[in-house]
Amino acid sequence: MSTSPTATDTTADGNRSRTAGAPMFPDGPAADPAGSHHERRIRSFHPRRGRVTGAQADAINRLWPAWGVDIDGTPLDLTALFGGTGIPVVLEIGFGMGDATARMAAADPSTGILAVDVHTPGQGNLLHLAERDGLDNVRVANGDAVILLRDMLPPDSLAGLRVYFPDPWPKARHHKRRLIQPDFVRLAVSRLAPGAVVHCATDWEPYAEQMLDVLSAEPALRNAHDGFAPRPDWRPMTKFERQGLAKGHVVHDVIFVRR
């Protein structure tokens, strides 16, 4: 029997050692599964980065096969994904570290949350929290949410869309990278069931105005409020929200309903 390290050896602190070229997470998310980086399209996210802790790596390796979704272009059956329960499913794009996602899932177990991000430490953290807190209404997807919506989700399939503190891309030459734009909203709305709720929040005021303008201009949506929405008490504080508030930023929510 070989005693040399393999792709699945685990060190004392829970980190995995691996041979050169072996995948970091043998049973975890595939890197760029749908080839998003090869599409000639402007993306709304920074490349993946960040150190993955031992606990996060352990959660990814053990839980991804059951609760992970590779965004690889294969059509998704949401009912099957959530164990055949038929619960309504909301899509959260850009969950970051996932603490707020886990709290929302715990507070409302009768709603499924399909949480998507490209941030590996966050994927590990959310899987860890889901297991720790017994949250079987959370699934974690890795990759570009645009491909998930475009190629994998059927029309009218989602009960909601949540986008909390998306990257603000403050420089004018980067505004084209902002997620909330007319084309994206048209695509997302086509995957929402009638009555589905679109909820966005940001601490970047010019982006808040853009969200309000773009969502107001989409004929398939109606504003649930007059202008910006009051912050709903069920939306937990997120990491980026906390950082924005510490800098003195003002937070705005927008809530629209699919007609």
Ligand SMILES: C[S@@+](CC[C@H](N)C(=O)[O-])C[C@H]1O[C@@H](n2cnc3c(N)ncnc32)[C@H](O)[C@@H]1O
């Ligand atoms: C500024 S962070 C906010 C994270 C979290 N919502 C919070 O408030 O703490 C935005 C996140 O959105 C993710 N993101 C941006 N565009 C995305 C896309 N098209 N698909 C998946 N994730 C995306 C980024 O990777 C990043 O983790």
